[in-house]
Amino acid sequence: MNLVLPSTNSDPNAARIASERQSQRVVTAFVVSGILFMLLPGTFLGVWNLLSISEAHQPSSIPQAWLQAHGQAQIFGWIGSFIIGIGFYSLTKMKSSRGFPALAGWASWSLWTSGVLLRWLAGVTGDEWRILLPLSGVLQLLGYLFFFTSVRRHRSPGTGKPEAWMRLVFAATIVFLLTLVANCSLLFWQVLHTDSLALPHVLDQQFVVLAVWGILVPTIWGFNSRWLPIFAGLEQPNVLSLYLAYGLSIVGIVTTFFQLLPIAEVAFLFAALLAAEGLHVWKRSVNPPKLINVHRSFAWFVRLTYVWLLISCILAMLAVIWDTSGGLWGASRHALTVGFVAGMVFAIGQRVLPAFCGMRVLWSKQLMFWSLFLLFAGCTLRVLAESLAYGNIWPFAWKILPVSAITELTAVSLFALNIGVTLLRPPAHLRVPAATQ
Numbered sequence: 001m002n003l004v005l006p007s008t009n010s011d012p013n014a015a016r017i018a019s020e021r022q023s024q025r026v027v028t029a030f031v032v033s034g035i036l037f038m039l040l041p042g043t044f045l046g047v048w049n050l051l052s053i054s055e056a057h058q059p060s061s062i063p064q065a066w067l068q069a070h071g072q073a074q075i076f077g078w079i080g081s082f083i084i085g086i087g088f089y090s091l092t093k094m095k096s097s098r099g100f101p102a103l104a105g106w107a108s109w110s111l112w113t114s115g116v117l118l119r120w121l122a123g124v125t126g127d128e129w130r131i132l133l134p135l136s137g138v139l140q141l142l143g144y145l146f147f148f149t150s151v152r153r154h155r156s157p158g159t160g161k162p163e164a165w166m167r168l169v170f171a172a173t174i175v176f177l178l179t180l181v182a183n184c185s186l187l188f189w190q191v192l193h194t195d196s197l198a199l200p201h202v203l204d205q206q207f208v209v210l211a212v213w214g215i216l217v218p219t220i221w222g223f224n225s226r227w228l229p230i231f232a233g234l235e236q237p238n239v240l241s242l243y244l245a246y247g248l249s250i251v252g253i254v255t256t257f258f259q260l261l262p263i264a265e266v267a268f269l270f271a272a273l274l275a276a277e278g279l280h281v282w283k284r285s286v287n288p289p290k291l292i293n294v295h296r297s298f299a300w301f302v303r304l305t306y307v308w309l310l311i312s313c314i315l316a317m318l319a320v321i322w323d324t325s326g327g328l329w330g331a332s333r334h335a336l337t338v339g340f341v342a343g344m345v346f347a348i349g350q351r352v353l354p355a356f357c358g359m360r361v362l363w364s365k366q367l368m369f370w371s372l373f374l375l376f377a378g379c380t381l382r383v384l385a386e387s388l389a390y391g392n393i394w395p396f397a398w399k400i401l402p403v404s405a406i407t408e409l410t411a412v413s414l415f416a417l418n419i420g421v422t423l424l425r426p427p428a429h430l431r432v433p434a435a436t437q
Helices: 013-056 064-093 102-123 128-153 166-191 201-231 239-257 261-279 298-322 327-355 364-388 397-424 428-437
Strands: none
Touching: 013 064, 013 102, 013 327, 013 397, 064 102, 064 166, 064 201, 064 327, 102 128, 128 166, 128 327, 166 201, 166 239, 201 239, 201 261, 201 298, 201 327, 239 261, 261 298, 298 327, 298 364, 327 364, 327 397, 364 397
């Protein structure tokens, strides 16, 4: 069975349609598995962890292995799956003579999903962890290599210089590969030289900075520079500002590994300011936003994610100066990963994923609004409560933490429900005849 669809001169339109359908199936598989990781190993485990912490009034009451398993499921299982799936879909939009690499797509999905799942199971259960942890790293790396080589092969020579958004996304793709190599190496080191299910705290935090600021943030900036002028009607991005923002984020990552945290956090703050300015998120739209099939608040929620990005950077700078309990550091990470990253996925994802997964229409605009509203409400409660509770500044804040967890869980469930029902419904063009009968 030939799963790679070659181009054909006899019927190029038929080949293109077949290639599009194959890519839609692959991206749908990545989206569905990403949502499952978001719900089960990601959010539900995170809520359980936070409920236990708030009950014990002690962050260290939860095993570090559980916290790291939760973070891995969120970063790689959820967001990583979305990035790879969208990347595979984009292959059909490249000006290449190659057909869609369906075999590579399904191999990537199988290896990647298995690797992330094994990483989570080993971290939570501890069963056969000396085997499962390095195996999970190898499977994730192999899964990503199938994707990475497919992207490299579909690049078209002689089509002019790549646009700024392509450069940012491709740079993040390279860092993604390097991060997975580092992840695999760390897991082998962990099982060979330690007796712990968890990485050392400082090493784990450095790895999180690499993953978030090296992969997630620049990927969002890249896709924002492509999509926000179209969907939100914003002015075309300032390319120089975006490049400077990316350069400063790299400075922040490097200085983090050298333990120069004050320099790192200043670099991240100015990177966030330059990115927001370069994307013109604070300015009025120059064109009417495209709000067909999405809630009319879409553009405002996109802007709010950049408020959370700046809040995260400011909290991190304050943490360098004052934090001795981990509260400000935790609040900063939550503002970044939930307020900015998850908020952007909830806003942009409900705009583009239905189209990528078979030209479907989002099921409910109202669910889109409430998922975003509750996500930001829960994030606000979590950031405030974690900062005040962990530092024993306001004891009542421990009681707010469970409320924030349930609020965010509700938001995530609404997002999953909206996307899930959307994928179960037939594509828009197949529902038109029935609607006109």
